[in-house]
Amino acid sequence: MKKLAQNPLFAFFATLGLIALLSLLGPEEKSLGPSVRIVYLHGAWVLATEAAFIAAALAGALGLLAARVGALSNRQSAFYDWSAALGRTGIVFWVTYLPLSLWAMQANWNGLFLAEPRFRLALTFAVAGLLLQVGLWLFNLPWVTAWGNILFISALLYTFSNADYVMHPPPSPIFNSGISAVILFFLGLIALAGLAAWFLTRFWLGLAGKHTDKVS
Numbered sequence: 001m002k003k004l005a006q007n008p009l010f011a012f013f014a015t016l017g018l019i020a021l022l023s024l025l026g027p028e029e030k031s032l033g034p035s036v037r038i039v040y041l042h043g044a045w046v047l048a049t050e051a052a053f054i055a056a057a058l059a060g061a062l063g064l065l066a067a068r069v070g071a072l073s074n075r076q077s078a079f080y081d082w083s084a085a086l087g088r089t090g091i092v093f094w095v096t097y098l099p100l101s102l103w104a105m106q107a108n109w110n111g112l113f114l115a116e117p118r119f120r121l122a123l124t125f126a127v128a129g130l131l132l133q134v135g136l137w138l139f140n141l142p143w144v145t146a147w148g149n150i151l152f153i154s155a156l157l158y159t160f161s162n163a164d165y166v167m168h169p170p171p172s173p174i175f176n177s178g179i180s181a182v183i184l185f186f187l188g189l190i191a192l193a194g195l196a197a198w199f200l201t202r203f204w205l206g207l208a209g210k211h212t213d214k215v216s
Contacts, residue, residue: 060146
């Protein structure tokens, strides 16, 4: 049992179970009722996904910078390893975000609006991101992985910042609700989704035979 508890993949799935349980207990909303709980989960999952991609880009940038900064040179390999692992975590979360989005549509609007602009963009970036991460893994060139992660999140953030809002209200209706219980619950979900991302990243590092306890 102790071995399982120390296994990042086991910890990842255990955290997913806790997220699922907590989601069932989320506060209801006047117009959407209990169906709003999937919206909470959907939102927290997206934020954790973006955080993973941003962290992958930052780690990659530090890896590239380490080639020019002597004080960081001995950590360059670790930065590259974290960039690769975080990028893989990000795409797993992004791909699994899509069914959550469909579920939220069906539960709250009684139908699937697949032509919704932001969903179409999410699907496009899921396919492109998956192909990118597979390619980066196969080529296994650290500096290319770093640049790939930097360019991917830059394109994603730029594209979504200019995308139309149809079924996705402008951010953030939860934080602007002024309801403390809802905000605290949502923050808890974000923290757990971030923890799940952390465990999955540690799994990728362990799979590659890398140290997972520190950047060194």
